[in-house]
Amino acid sequence: MTLAGTGAPAWSWNLLTDFQDMWSYPFMVNAFRAGAVVAVVSAVVGWFVVLRRQTFAAHTVSAVAFPGAAGALLLGVSAVYGYFTLCVAAALVIAALRGGGEHEESALTGTVQAFLLASGFLFTALYRGLLEGPQTILFGTFLGITSSQVTLLTVVGSVVLAVLALIGRPLLFASVDPQVASGRGVPVRALSVVFLVLLGAATAEASQITGTLLVFALMVIPAATAQILTARPALSLALTVLLAFAATWLGLTAAYYSPYPLGFFVTTIAFAGYLLALGWRSLSAVLGRAGLPAAPREVPA
Template sequence: MNASAAARSAGRVLAGAEGDPGPLEQIFGFDHYGELLALAQSSLLAGALLGLVGGLAGVFVIMRDLPFAVHGISELSFAGASVALFLGLNIVAGSIAGSLLAAGAIGLLGVRARDRNSVIGIIMPFGLGLGVLFLSLYKGRAANKFGILTGQIIAVATPQTAWLLGTSAVVLAALAVMWRPLTFASADPEVAAARGVPVRALSTAFMLVLGLAVALCVQIVGALLVLSLLVTPAAAAARVTASPVRLPLLSVVFALVSMEGGILLALGSTVPISPFVTTISFLIYLGCRLVGGRRISRGARSPAYPERAHT
């Protein structure tokens, strides 16, 4: 009995309970939580990997102003997963293929920001339309269709975990190799190019790495809400620190808390994981925004920052 079957069984037990359940009781039920937790070890491992990948890649997404690109890549990742589902192929492989195709197109055709946004604007509706087409043609379980859009981490199978492990290792290794030059190129591309840093090659390489990261995150929170892992944690961290060390650390911590917290809540729930991940991530961002706002306000009142006092 896998985790999703156990979750359905727990839902039936809750539905058959005496009395009229309240709104929270209709969503949450922790009667069989211990059994589900024992079945979700691979899901927790996958969530940790995705938190690490999303937190680190998200730092450069924010530095390079690429949230729109993440959304565009996720649409073609969704299309690739839908095609694979229709053809009976590996969904993760299809998602990765779609992501790399989109990332390569954006990286090669969208050198300037204006061109990049135009390319993304073209890719997004095409990917979404293609994905919807193949999902409508698919005659299998409706849960499989729903999972591509909203995530299905609770039912991660062993082959899927192997794909996630392998792809995560590639992403993390690539980020480790390009971290310093990519940070330089992201902060000041003109000076980096003058110093001999291959700015354009790094940009294309990072887009491909970002494509892999998006494909991984689509497997967890679905194509619709992938921004909650690749944008929100890093954006939250950027509100409270600009340190090149603390920023990626906080981004990873926030992504891990969102992922693992979302999984633990989804285990005792009848709804998909994505609402929990996105809500936790959003609350973290709100908290960081409040903290960052208070620091700026205190700095504006401090004599040490006279230029801010007049703004």
């Protein structure tokens, strides 16, 4: 049964039946599997992005995923290769630019970002058979996710998480106080380069679900929300994963039962959680002034 005029399945309010219907299609099973992998990896990497105040770097890497995918399609290869190639390359460029001053880094990064975005639209114009491709690349889709793509996402995601597990403690130290960490022999510069490469790989993963314009939201909003709610690193990280997972799976469900882009739902759900967290912190502060426990202090981000 479909919604009149939209072609989307109708929500029957029988949750068991609705989910059985949705998961009876292999492409939806693949979408939920891929979404789970992307949510976990994006959440863990995004938590460090917010903590390290590298949201501009994350935005740049997500933006260049668009020309990467468009260029790959123009060359006749899978967009997946374009995502990973240009996202990781952009991360390495940002790492190289970090040797200069902050102003120089921002200016050069912004200039390269603008040029690559323009190149992406040129690639889509040259490839006349792309049709719906720009919308899919920019705003994401759950259609056409294959088992091989899920496997690739799982392998890449496992590598990213494994490396983060190895460097997690020194990276946390270097993120909170890089000067003290450097004084104690922590390789702050090397950790920064490795983390940016991991950021590129995670962005390439998430872009295939949320689209290149909205991957930044999935990577940043859950982490920002969690760090509003608690200052404890372990609890904050776990909450970030939970929020990203919920936003992705709820977004997939909403997108299946509507004709609108997946990325819109994922971003809207995540943003709603952020607003609720801000409201909770404000309410807790008011109650705290009345003599009740105040909200936990936010981790610097």
